[in-house]
Amino acid sequence: MEITITSRETIKPSLPTPPTKTFFKLSLFDQLQLVTYLPMVLFYPNKQGFPEPSHMCAQLKKSLSETLTIFYPVAGRRKDHTFITCNDEGALYLEAKVNRNMVEFLTPPKLKFINKLLPCEPNIIHSNREVLPQVVIQVNIFKCGGIAIGTCNLHTLLDGCSGSLFQTTWAAICRGSREKVPCPDFTSASSIFPPITNHLSLHDHFDHINEHFSNILKKCTTRRFVFSTASINSLRAQAKDDDQDDESSKSPTRYEALAAFIWKHVILACKIETEDSTRPTVAVHVVDMRRRMGEPFSRNTIGNMLWPVMVFCETVNADTDVRYLVGIARENFGKLSRELFLRVNSDPKILGGNQCVDLPHGTETRNPIPLVLTSWCGLNFSDLDFGLGKPLWVGVRGGDQENLPNVAVIMETDKGMEAWLTMEMQHMVNLEKDVEFLRLALLNPSVSNIE
Missing domain, CATH: 3.30.559.10 (Chloramphenicol acetyltransferase-like domain)
Structure with a gap:
């Protein structure tokens, strides 16, 4: 199976983040997470009334930009142990072509190839010193016209529940159901469990754990x-x-x-x-x-x-x-x-x-x-x-x-x-x-x- 990347770009928020929200404070439990990506691939087969892939990709990018305005920390980058700098650097977005029909891939599912449908390697533990995008997306267009959306969410901000909320918002905006867009709560976690700022030994310990697993x-x-x-x-x-x-x-x-x-x-x-x-x-x-x-x-x-x-x-x-x-x-x-x-x-x-x-x-x-x-x-x-x-x-x-x-x-x-x-x-x-x-x-x- 061959998968060819056809485009790569950065999707920025549709509106700039206000200066009052430049710094997003992480919680203690965010600090404890290993720096890795949570992966997922969603398979949508071609069927009657299915949009042209080019139109669908344009809609996915536009709605992603609007979603990043709501989830403004996701468009930022973590620069230290305690904050994400909400500088609108955006999400990394890739498009790819697959030289197989989706039914060939899914009967049965070819798990050994599934990572190729993802925009980055999900099984890697990164160093705390790396500056990484919070979300990376790869839209795969199969030979039959079916689409598989591969997402990787950085675990330092988005756990499974947070990632679900982000993707639910993106999907609702993309299909034109803005009335179903939930309102994310960005403050409760860090207000109840503030990040560690004055325990350097613990920071060193977290760095050591990440670097140990990364090797x-x-x-x-x-x-x-x-x-x-x-x-x-x-x-x-x-x-x-x-x-x-x-x-x-x-x-x-x-x-x-x-x-x-x-x-x-x-x-x-x-x-x-x-x-x-x-x-x-x-x-x-x-x-x-x-x-x-x-x-x-x-x-x-x-x-x-x-x-x-x-x-x-x-x-x-x-x-x-x-x-x-x-x-x-x-x-x-x-x-x-x-x-x-x-x-x-x-x-x-x-x-x-x-x-x-x-x-x-x-x-x-x-x-x-x-x-x-x-x-x-x-x-x-x-x-x-x-x-x-x-x-x-x-x-x-x-x-x-x-x-x-x-x-x-x-x-x-x-x-x-x-x-x-x-x-x-x-x-x-x-x-x-x-x-x-x-x-x-x-x-x-x-x-x-x-x-």
Whole structure:
């Protein structure tokens, strides 16, 4: 498959940012993020009434310019640890031609090529010293006339929820639905969790972490597992704890059940590779803080309102009950509170303490097997309509190089749920050898493994 970049330009805001908004203050949690891009590709097949690609590209650029006026920090550049300079440098915008029809790419989805539809490499951790655009976009025009919009949002400002709000706004303006444009909240995050300005040692620590990961590239592979609604319901039924009296505690959420199921079998695959059944494991659940904090935070709050919940398990083997893994995860989720978050406001140093990292002493010396799990459910990426209808499919990432392997992204689909796993190559090989668990462990054997 050949993809040829045909144009490259910078899209600036349609109106200049007022001098009173020249500097946008980051939050503490923005400062903690690794400098990497969150990727996504939205596929819109050609159909009756589909606009000419040239007209659609012009509309995408015009509406992006108007969106950057509303999301003025996104058009700026981060120049230090605490601020984005809102200088209207804009977003990087590329157009490309693909020498295949979209149906050829999607039947089945060619994950090893999906990064070519993105405007930059998403699997790289950049240095804090790099001056990077907040948003980079690549509009891919397939031979059939179908369009795939690849976006990369810089994680130092836009987490999944913030990125969804930005893209929802862009799509609404593009299709002419300005009345549905949400109003972003740019102030709550940094006012409640102001950036660290006087702890140089912490800044040095963050720089060291970014530079450490930026120099580590591991051979990885990405696989997509599709779980039908019936399979998810079977998992939830298996994960119920019938010993609990509280009725609400008996029904795990779709995410809880699927995350525990994935955690168990990924760890089994890793242990086969290392031939070490004694290694403990840590599941890191990336939790959106907005709903847990309540006012003034809402879905419209811009910034990285994320909290890593670390769940330790001494032993995972073939006999480990998914109900147990759901239970210990819920126990750790239950420790999250508004009061804990607000303590970070007064003492950022507790982020590395036992209150926030609740792991047994000496865990790091035992080389635990990690797995990071994050949910994009409820972010409505599959509803993004730029005037082309809803996307046929939403892709995430692929390729064979990764700074941070052992990551699972869980998304909703109209058929159920998808889990994207990026693993070290040898671990994924074993996971695929053990892929029969996806068929045997469920009452309804309708889970498929798609490359």
